[in-house]
Amino acid sequence: MAQAKYQEIADRLRDQIDSGALQPGDRLPSEPDLVKLHDASRNTVRLAIALLTNQGLVVTRQGLGSFVSEPAEPFTALLSRVQSQPAGQSPSTLLPQVGNLDLEPETSRQVVEKSPASASVAQKLEISTGDLVVIRRRHGSIGGVPWMMMASYFPLDIAEGTQLEQAGDIAQGSIRLLADLGHEQLGFIDEIGARMPNARESAFFGLSTGAPVLVVNRTAYSKYRPIRLTRYTYRGDRVRLNHEVGSIPARDS
Amino acid sequence: MAQAKYQEIADRLRDQIDSGALQPGDRLPSEPDLVKLHDASRNTVRLAIALLTNQGLVVTRQGLGSFVSEPAEPFTALLSRVQSQPAGQSPSTLLPQVGNLDLEPETSRQVVEKSPASASVAQKLEISTGDLVVIRRRHGSIGGVPWMMMASYFPLDIAEGTQLEQAGDIAQGSIRLLADLGHEQLGFIDEIGARMPNARESAFFGLSTGAPVLVVNRTAYSKYRPIRLTRYTYRGDRVRLNHEVGSIPARDS
């Protein structure tokens, strides 16, 4: 056998999806049908379907069947918009914003906690692992669809005794608050990666297997040091990050 | 049974990984061992391991065993570095660049092809699906590790009869060439997403299951229209995209 039988079955189904014989939303043949079609055992058929599921091509629903994944219109988060022409102007949008303007994003109230920094947080804030940091968390949904988890980490010496330690929104925004505290933000670095979700993220986003998350680590700097790390986690199947540089001609659509 | 047995087994293994009882690189108990440990059948044990594999926590190697994934030091690609202070200066680095300066990136020779635009390419170039486009492809590796696939798409009316249609590198770079052809690049939009790799990408990157890819669609604009779409595909487990805005203090590390 050059190729495993479950691979063959998966390949045939994939071909049918790629060729359009099976359209997004269409039901795949049932497992008993595939058993007869390919003269295989049910476990082998299930292996084939699991393969496609983990590649994000298929979703299965108990009692209903397996279906070709329907790509959803993604939300767009604007990472930054930078015109290099006008000078002296700080980038205005430091928070990712939702591009789909017809949908109102809902965000949860901010929850605040104080705990030791993990290795990855400590490295970015240039402090030691285990040093206390103030963490402000919130989730975001659009039209009932959860799409973002966010956590901001502040070094304790910056946040202690300030409004940053209090739950709830900060009226003037945290960038302004930090500036008032003597930590003016002059720049930031976004580090963007992708990975598979953990259990908490799968549950919050309602992700099926075969769907990654996008992670943005935004480290903000004053003239002297990192003053904040904000970690955004997005569902990879519904979010695109946009980043605009220079001048873009106006578009119709 | 509140929870499926294979879920229980997976949870226990995950706990051992999270708690550090199983370190990255450690071998998990063998399948026969897990069968005895949890009084389960081998298929059930394999289901548990498959779950962890698809979450990217575990990799299995035939004849050797299953191992806790070892996170590799990621390569960093610089998407853009923008100081908003100095005026009139176009962003200098339009090609993602490798941050690990101790490693020399190798790139393949560019391959050129002319073919009809897919729907997604057409939409970004603001042409019609099926319109011919010139495609320039290349792959990139670092220290023998494949890390990037790249494809640039040019509308035919821009590229036809120019050096863009010839294979091999463009000495002065395609941005300069486009400018010489009357299409000066004034800005671009990056659209960043994550998804599971297709068969070609898995093969090129040597990705195991449970590892996504990062995709960057960079659409470049002249004063009037899109002049190029470049699609970068990176292995998600080894690449981070960086994007710097404003002024960042010098760091020691």
Next chain:
DNA sequence: CAGTGGTCTAGACCACTGC
């Protein structure tokens, strides 16, 4: 060679869905 994971079978029972 012994031990490991990879593939496959045949059959059982359960849980969910829509009619």
Next chain:
DNA sequence: CAGTGGTCTAGACCACTGA
């Protein structure tokens, strides 16, 4: 209720690895 996928078992043989 019939039809769907979800879980689980017991056993077989193959393919790869390192000693």
